[in-house]
Each structure stands twice: as structure tokens, then as C-alpha cells.
Amino acid sequence: MSLLEVKNLKVHFPVTRGIFKRDKRVVHAVDGVSFDINESETLGLVGESGCGKTTTGRSIVKLLKATSGSIFFDGEDILPLKRKQLIHFRKKCQIVFQNPYSSLDPRMTIGSILSEPLKSLTSMSRRERTDRVAALLNEVNLSPKFLNRYPHEFSGGQRQRINIARALSVSPKLIVADEPVSALDVSIQAQIINLLQDLQAKFKMAYLFIAHDLSVVKTLSHRVAVMYLGKIVEIAPTKTLYAEPMHPYTKALMSAVPIPDPKKERLRKRMVVSGEIPSPIDLPSGCTFHPRCPFAKERCRAVVPILRKLPNGSHASCHFAEELMGK
Amino acid sequence: MKLLEVKDLGVEFKTDEGAVRAVDRVSFDLSEGEILGICGESGSGKSVTCLTLMGLLPKPPARVTSGSILFNGRDLLKITEAELRDIRGKDISMIFQDPFTSLNPYLKISTQMMEVLETHTNMKSREAEKRCLDVLNQLGVPEAEHRFNAYPHQLSGGLKQRVMIGMSLLLQPKILIADEPTTALDVTIQAQILELLKDINKKFGTAIILITHDLGVVAGLCDRIQVMYAGRIAEKGTTDDIFYRTRHPYTVGLMNSIPSLEIEPGARLNPIPGSPPDLTNIGDFCAFHYRCSRAEAPCRQKRPLLEHETADHGYECYFPYKDEKKG
Numbered sequence: 001m002s003l004l005e006v007k008n009l010k011v012h013f014p015v016t017r018g019i020f021k022r023d024k025r026v027v028h029a030v031d032g033v034s035f036d037i038n039e040s041e042t043l044g045l046v047g048e049s050g051c052g053k054t055t056t057g058r059s060i061v062k063l064l065k066a067t068s069g070s071i072f073f074d075g076e077d078i079l080p081l082k083r084k085q086l087i088h089f090r091k092k093c094q095i096v097f098q099n100p101y102s103s104l105d106p107r108m109t110i111g112s113i114l115s116e117p118l119k120s121l122t123s124m125s126r127r128e129r130t131d132r133v134a135a136l137l138n139e140v141n142l143s144p145k146f147l148n149r150y151p152h153e154f155s156g157g158q159r160q161r162i163n164i165a166r167a168l169s170v171s172p173k174l175i176v177a178d179e180p181v182s183a184l185d186v187s188i189q190a191q192i193i194n195l196l197q198d199l200q201a202k203f204k205m206a207y208l209f210i211a212h213d214l215s216v217v218k219t220l221s222h223r224v225a226v227m228y229l230g231k232i233v234e235i236a237p238t239k240t241l242y243a244e245p246m247h248p249y250t251k252a253l254m255s256a257v258p259i260p261d262p263k264k265e266r267l268r269k270r271m272v273v274s275g276e277i278p279s280p281i282d283l284p285s286g287c288t289f290h291p292r293c294p295f296a297k298e299r300c301r302a303v304v305p306i307l308r309k310l311p312n313g314s315h316a317s318c319h320f321a322e323e324l325m326g327k
Numbered sequence: 328m329k330l331l332e333v334k335d336l337g338v339e340f341k342t343d344e345g346a347v348r349a350v351d352r353v354s355f356d357l358s359e360g361e362i363l364g365i366c367g368e369s370g371s372g373k374s375v376t377c378l379t380l381m382g383l384l385p386k387p388p389a390r391v392t393s394g395s396i397l398f399n400g401r402d403l404l405k406i407t408e409a410e411l412r413d414i415r416g417k418d419i420s421m422i423f424q425d426p427f428t429s430l431n432p433y434l435k436i437s438t439q440m441m442e443v444l445e446t447h448t449n450m451k452s453r454e455a456e457k458r459c460l461d462v463l464n465q466l467g468v469p470e471a472e473h474r475f476n477a478y479p480h481q482l483s484g485g486l487k488q489r490v491m492i493g494m495s496l497l498l499q500p501k502i503l504i505a506d507e508p509t510t511a512l513d514v515t516i517q518a519q520i521l522e523l524l525k526d527i528n529k530k531f532g533t534a535i536i537l538i539t540h541d542l543g544v545v546a547g548l549c550d551r552i553q554v555m556y557a558g559r560i561a562e563k564g565t566t567d568d569i570f571y572r573t574r575h576p577y578t579v580g581l582m583n584s585i586p587s588l589e590i591e592p593g594a595r596l597n598p599i600p601g602s603p604p605d606l607t608n609i610g611d612f613c614a615f616h617y618r619c620s621r622a623e624a625p626c627r628q629k630r631p632l633l634e635h636e637t638a639d640h641g642y643e644c645y646f647p648y649k650d651e652k653k654g
Binding site: 049157185186189190191193216222242261268 | 368369469483485486513514515516517518519521522540541542543544546547566567570571580581582583584585586587588589590592593594595596597598599600602603
């Protein structure tokens with residue numbers, strides 16, 4: 001049984017416009033997303049800004065209210081759960097945020113930041129908490145001497161380590177990592193990626209790793225889901241997805257990533273998609289990628305493609321996935 | 328011929344903790360029609376170097392401590408503000424990282440673009456308008472006329488960056504400084520903007536200084552690259568020198584830290600240990616020695632001088648890598 005099962009998740013935000021706010025419309029931030037994560041597995045969730053990846057992550061940890069659908073964690077639907085009932089769930093599922101500068105309270109010491117989840121979610125005694133916090137700092141390769149310091153005394157990379165330690169504190173089974181390395185410099189980014197891998201090897205938790213950087217996702221993930229305009233357009237084991245992207249959007253994303261190798265860059269044929277991401281308020285008809293897709297045909301404008309299994313083992317939502325293989 | 332020659336440039340910022348040496352005796356040049364990449368992590372001095380070229384440093388707290396910037400035989404550090412203003416925009420122009428904050432939200436695109444022409448030329452307004460629309464059309468702005476009369480918030484990030492580029496090209500400058508022009512954009516839009524910069528360089532012969540932290544971006548675009556660390560040039564050379572004949576341990580470290588699309592899933596990265604040094608009171612030694620695996624006694628005693636292997640390829644290191652395996 002999978003640890004997390006997301007079924008047809010929808011998160012819509014109402015927006016009102018006009019003088020009397022009569023013009024009511026809906027932003028389809030997440031529009032029918034289904035996937036699952038197994039124990040100690042990493043699922044990478046990639047996409048460009050506004051595709052709904054962060055909204056998906058936040059709805060899973062219940063920081064946002066889902067509009068419809070269901071999220072099963074360890075076999076229990078967590079969407080109907082209320083505050084008190086959530087304590088049990090929060091112990092098993094934690095989140096690491098993107099911005100290491102705004103996700104730590106500047107007025108709390110590192111020690112109190114790290115013991116906060118232990119205080120509210122466990123029944124540890126003060127002594128036990130102190131020991132646990134020191135152990136946590138060790139796990140993320142920080143010195144326990146830092147206990148009484150404040151967040152501003154740390155660099156971005158160190159703060160992200162503290163964020164990870166906070167998520168680890170209650171020994172969760174799933175960590176939602178929302179772009180945890182995108183605010184960091186490359187040399188520091190590599191340190192954090194390695195740390196996330198080491199921790200997973202040691203504690204066997206699962207990650208939902210949200211990122212926009214395809215190379216980072218490839219390094220960490222067992223499976224990868226690609227999102228576009230609130231929907232998953234392709235999901236596959238990492239090797240399959242990178243060796244043989246099936247959806248035109250995945251292909252476009254891959255070919256847009258600059259390769260740090262001048263010779264390969266010079267010889268490369270780019271599939272440059274024109275235009276920009278349409279507004280999630282007025283979604284295009286049919287396949288939402290059709291206005292930018294170089295292969296779009298009549299059917300793409302009319303019929304919404306569903307995510308379906310393809311011969312190579314991946315799932316993609318493109319009417320013409322088989323015909324476009326290798327293009 | 329050399330278009331721009333920077334010699335021995337030093338810039339300091341006064342802070343409460345002491346002087347921060349943001350740029351520490353940096354020399355480089357730029358030929359006509361060339362694309363030069365300046366690469367480095369945050370705080371390496373790449374942006375400050377270019378702001379100094381443009382005379383845009385806030386003084387105080389900044390102070391140019393040494394050096395000269397020769398453009399057309401004139402030292403940009405010695406001319407008056409009025410003379411500088413004449414050069415800025417007309418001969419050298421700049422685009423910034425964040426297209427969201429670099430346009431004035433209160434003014435229409437038309438007002439902001441026309442202002443450039445009104446300040447620097449005596450074009451009639453009809454003529455100026457035509458010139459603006461020409462440039463926007465050349466840059467592939469769809470429905471240019473419509474966008475021209477729009478406010479910045481009505482444009483997407485990619486379009487704003489196109490407008491910024493358009494504005495900087497109005498007077499056909501000889502040098503375009505692009506400070507992380509694609510960092511705030513999504514990969515598919517990044518690919519479009521990079522193609523555009525390449526076209527501009529080919530079509531108009533504009534020399535470009537591209538500042539970025541992304542080695543992938545420079546690989547495909549630049550003729551020459553210089554890698555900066557702690558306000559100094561660690562290594563400079565042709566793109567192939569930097570990627571295939573890497574000498575400086577910092578450059579090697581950077582290359583090893585980047586996850587690439589070709590990485591095996593689950594592979595471990597090889598990060599540079601530690602974090603960049605504090606630039607206040609940085610001594611006369613190699614700034615990288617704290618993090619360097621090859622550092623020996625001389626590195627801690629005296630800053631290495633720029634050693635030239637060929638006319639283009641040089642590095643500040645006592646113990647550079649040769650063509651052995653690096654890692």
C-alpha cells in the first residue's frame with residue numbers, strides 16, 4: 001500500500017473583479033491531480049511557476065484547503081480531519097519551505113525553533129527535548145553549540161539545514177520539500193542535496209520533492225511528475241522520463257535546460273516553445289498545452305487528453321504521444 | 328580592438344563591521360561584438376563590478392579604491408556625472424535581474440521607452456514612437472502596438488524582460504550589460520530570452536557582458552568567461568578553456584557541484600565544503616584556501632597573481648589542476 005495517495009485533488013481560488021465584485025471567477029491552481037508516493041520513495045514534482053506544484057504540496061500538509069478530491073495518508077483520508085485530529089498526521093508529515101530566510105522566526109533561538117514541534121506534537125520531557133535537539137543538529141551537520149543562536153547569524157545553507165532539522169524532529173514518514181535548494185548558491189545547493197539523500201538512506205522517509213530545476217529533480221527522485229497548468233501531464237520513473245520524455249511539454253522543458261558543456265550546447269537542437277503559460281483563470285480548451293505545442297492538431301483543441309499508460313511504462317496525457325516518440 | 332578595459336579595479340563598501348572588499352583588484356577587457364560571461368555565486372562581486380562600469384554604485388557606502396575603466400580611451404572613473412550620463416544608455420546600457428521591479432509601475436511602457444529617446448536624442452515624438460515599435464517588433468514582442476500602450480503589470484515576466492531589453496537597445500549601444508537576465512524567469516522563457524540575446528549580438532554586433540550564476544547559461548552563449556570568487560577573478564579564459572581545460576580548484580568545484588541532466592538518479596554530488604569567506608578585512612592570501620583541497624602554506628600567506636597560460640586563459644592559483652582527472 002502506498003504511503004500517500006492523492007486522488008483527483010482540486011484546489012480552486014475564487015477571484016472577484018469589477019466595481020461591485022460581481023465578476024466572480026476561479027483560478028484553477030490544481031485541477032484534478034492524482035498520484036501516490038510509496039514509503040521511503042522520492043517523487044519529484046516539476047513545473048514552471050504557476051503550474052500548481054507548491055499548491056499541491058501545501059494542500060497535502062493541509063496548509064491550504066483543498067476544494068475537492070481526497071488525500072489518503074497511511075490509508076486514512078486526511079482532508080476531513082479537524083485541528084485536534086491533525087496532530088497525529090502532522091507527526092508523520094512535515095514540510096521544508098523554499099525560502100530559508102523567511103521560514104525561521106527571527107526572534108526564536110535555534111534551540112526553541114527545533115523543540116517547538118516536539119512540544120506541540122509529542123509528550124517529551126524537557127530533558128528529552130534538549131537531547132533530541134542536539135541530536136538533530138548533528139544529523140544535519142551543524143554543531144550543537146549553535147543552540148542559543150538566532151537565525152540571522154546563519155548563512156542560507158545553514159538555515160536550510162535548520163529547516164530540515166525542524167522537519168525531521170518528529171521523525172516523519174513523509175517530508176514535503178518545497179524548492180528547498182532553489183534559493184541557494186550551486187556549491188551550497190549540492191551540499192543540501194547530498195544531505196537530503198543521506199537522511200533518506202538513514203531514516204527511510206519519503207519525500208515529495210517540489211522543484212523547477214529538472215537536473216536537481218533527476219538527482220534526487222525515484223519517480224518524477226511534470227505539472228502544467230494545474231495538471232500532471234506526465235509521470236514516470238526517473239530514468240524513463242529523462243531517457244524518453246513522452247509529453248511535448250516535458251520534451252520542451254528538457255530541451256530548454258541549458259547544459260553546462262559548450263560542445264553539446266553548440267550541437268544541440270532546441271525545441272523552443274513559443275508564447276507563455278496561459279492564465280489559470282481562462283484555461284484553454286482541450287489540451288491546455290495546445291496553444292504552445294508545436295505538434296498540436298484539431299483534436300488537441302477539442303478533446304481533453306487523459307493521463308494514460310504508455311508502452312514504455314510512463315503515463316502521459318497526450319493524444320499523440322506514441323506518434324511523437326523520438327521527435 | 329578592445330572596447331572596454333578594466334584595470335586593477337577595487338571597490339569597497341563601508342559597513343559597521345568594517346570595509347567590505349566587494350571587488351578586489353580585478354582586471355579584464357571586452358572586445359567589439361564579443362559576449363563575455365561573468366560567473367560566480369552571490370557575493371562574488373560580479374554585479375558590483377558591472378554597476379561600477381555603469382557608474383551606478385551608491386556612494387557612500389561604496390567607494391572605488393583603485394583602478395581604471397577605459398572606454399573609447401576615456402576613463403569612466405574620472406569623467407563628470409554629466410559626461411557619464413551621456414555614455415550611459417547610449418554607449419553602454421544595462422538590463423537587470425528582476426523585470427518585475429525595474430520598470431516603473433505608474434508609467435506606461437510607451438512613456439518609459441520614449442523617455443530614453445527624449446533624453447539622448449532630439450527625435451520628434453512620432454519618430455521616437457516608430458523607433459520604439461520597430462525595436463519591440465524586432466525583439467518578437469507579439470502585438471507590439473498593444474503592449475506599447477500597456478502598463479508593466481499587464482505584461483508577463485518574459486515580456487517585461489523583452490521590453491527592458493528593447494529599452495536598452497533603443498540607442499544601439501556598443502555594450503549591453505545583462506545582470507542575471509533570466510534568473511527570475513521560467514526555463515522555457517529563459518531559453519527564448521537567451522536566443523534573443525544571441526540574435527542581438529549577431530544582428531547588431533552589440534558586445535554583451537552576461538552576469539550569471541548558471542554555468543549552463545554561459546556555456547551556450549559566451550565567447551569568453553571569467554569566474555569570480557570573493558571579489559576576485561579566480562579564472563578567466565575562452566569558454567572551452569573554462570570547461571575543458573579547467574585549472575582553478577574553485578572552477579573545478581563549481582563544475583562538480585552542478586547537477587546536470589546527464590547525472591544518474593541517486594548519484595552523489597561533489598560539493599565544495601564550507602561557505603564563502605567574510606569579505607570584511609579579507610587578508611592578502613588566496614580567498615579560496617579555506618575550502619580548497621589543494622591549499623598549502625603559500626596559499627595562506629600571499630594572494631596568488633594572475634598567471635597566464637595563454638593570452639586568454641589565466642588563473643589566480645599556485646597549484647592549478649593540469650589535465651588530470653579532477654574531483
